[in-house]
Amino acid sequence: MTVAVYLPFEDKTQWWVEMLQELMPGWDIAALEGITNPDDVTYAVVWRPRTGDLAKFSNLKAIVSIGAGIDHVLNDEKLPQGVPIIRTVGDDLTQRMREYVALHVLRHHRDMPRQLQAQAERDWHAIVVPVAPNRTVGVMGLGNLGAAAAQTLSMLGFCTRGWSKSPKSIDGVETFTGPEQMDAFLDGCEILVNLLPLTGQTTGILNAELFGKLAEGACVINCARGPHLVDEDLLAALESGQIKQATLDVFHQEPLPTDHPFWTTPGITVTPHVASQIDAATGGRIIAANLKTFEETGSCADLADASRGY
Secondary structure: OEEEEEOOOHHHHHHHHHHHHHHOOOOEEEEHHHOOOHHHEEEEEEOOOOOOOHHHOOOOOEEEEOOOOOHHHHOOOOOOOOOOEEOOOOHHHHHHHHHHHHHHHHHHHOOHHHHHHHHHOOOOOOOOOOOHHHOEEEEEOOOHHHHHHHHHHHHOOOEEEEEEOOOOOEOOEEEEEOHHHHHHHHOOOOEEEEOOOOOOOOOOOEOHHHHHHOOOOEEEEEOOOHHHEOHHHHHHHHHHOOEEEEEEOOOOOOOOOOOOHHHOOOOEEEOOOOOOOOOHHHHHHHHHHHHHHHHHHOOOOOEOOOOOOO
């Protein structure tokens, strides 16, 4: 079996090729750019493939997304139809997201940006905040990562809510379902975490209308996908004071252009898509196991549903 590997960065592609080859002796692992006979390729392991990359391979059995989301694969307008897509998820990725969400919710809860500003101004400024049970935090998206994040916030003592397309039950989390319960979920929410999958229905969901339904001076954390956010609406909400602070890990264009206003807008924290960053050692083990299982059985536990977009 030949596996083609592609990431936008050549050095990272080679890292993944070497790791997968070590984990999958007897398989032929190669960078997509180095494939000389496309008909030999039976699997593709990719992150943000370019349009037409995967159409070169007429014998694909499955496509592996290097990450939990598959939107970057579905964006390929020439994507071969009917080829199964395998997500890459696991305990390590979930743990990373728990850590990221807890870190930034606590930063906003304890108003650390203002505290750091006070330090820079040599201002002995004691900030008094409510205890966690008196702070309402909402998590949009209750899949593997969202449910884990919500559980963690509940364990920290926050008044935790969760919203999802389909009904979910999570200990310590008040759950809301569907469009008809979205307003109730947002009402009074002081810190909002977005972990929704990116679909046609969720693109642009972080917009002026939604921000207006949060508690005044709320904080927003987007660690799902850049296109969930309407950039101009966030900037306007920050200027008006409806949104106090935001942490952004994902963007419409990555890397974030150096002239983008997010870099310099007061109240915004930018991180470079690292919330649940996958590395070749961890991800390689997950992908190798999924590919071996798929080759043997024609299926695996992490198959995505392309019709739903996740």
